[in-house]
Amino acid sequence: MGQLALAAKITHVPSMYLSELPGTRQGTREAAIEGHREISRRCRALGVDTLVVFDTHWLVNAGYHLNCAEHWQGNYTSNELPHFISNMAYGFSGNPELGRLLARECNAQGVETLAHDATTLQPEYGTLVPMRYMNEDEHFKVVSVSALCTSHYLNDSARLGWAMREAVEKHYDGKVAFLASGSLSHRFAQNGMAPDMAFKIWSPFLERLDHEVVQMWQDGQWQDFCAMLPEYAVKGHGEGMMHDTAMLLGALGWSAYEGKAEVLTPYFGASGTGQINAVFPVSAQDGHAVPAPDASRATSFKAFPRL
Structure with a gap:
């Protein structure tokens, strides 16, 4: 019935908003903003x-959650970086029907998921920043998915992504994009060093590691990348423990995926973190490589100590 039409890994750095405003940072994130606008153009074409956003700023401690309210509107100030995002206006519609379908299929496949369609919960900036540039005219409906998962296995997040794709393809009458909203390495600059690190990566190790990962994506080395993802999430300080990336790759077929990433916004540094906008071509998959529930402990995030 429905179709997963586009999949992408995207940045949501708050300096994109600063880039709009008068001051020393004005215009400095145009490449990232243009990457979002290009994704928007492709989605429209x-x-x-509906844009389904795997949001690494939505922290949850139990279960997976979808925010699919009818509509959101307000002015957002970041509690983490109020000097970067202050009184940012937003407004767009949700898709309660799709949110319920996604949650139902995830639960049917053994991944506990709750859809919140009657809620006062507002989206986090992992959703709000991309929507500012992709959905300024409210053309798309939006579903936000929790992807800062503190007590979850990466395998379950991969299975969630696959279940969501199946929900779209089997039960939804429409076309959807899945957007993994999060960085690569996410080691912020130490307090007091942020201005000097505004356009840099925290360490040569993390920068080299991220570049190697991007090259793997471009070369289609998915078996190797999926195998290393749990350790990369820890040692590479992956944002949200890389649950957004696991969800996206789960939807694409996990280690059986055969596509090659197309980089729209080249890798860049932001306050010590590594950022990118990249599109992952969607191809037919049977899901046989998506991790099974009984394998979750073998390749889970918790299998690796946090260093």
């Missing part, structure tokens, strides 16, 4: 009606 493909007939996408």
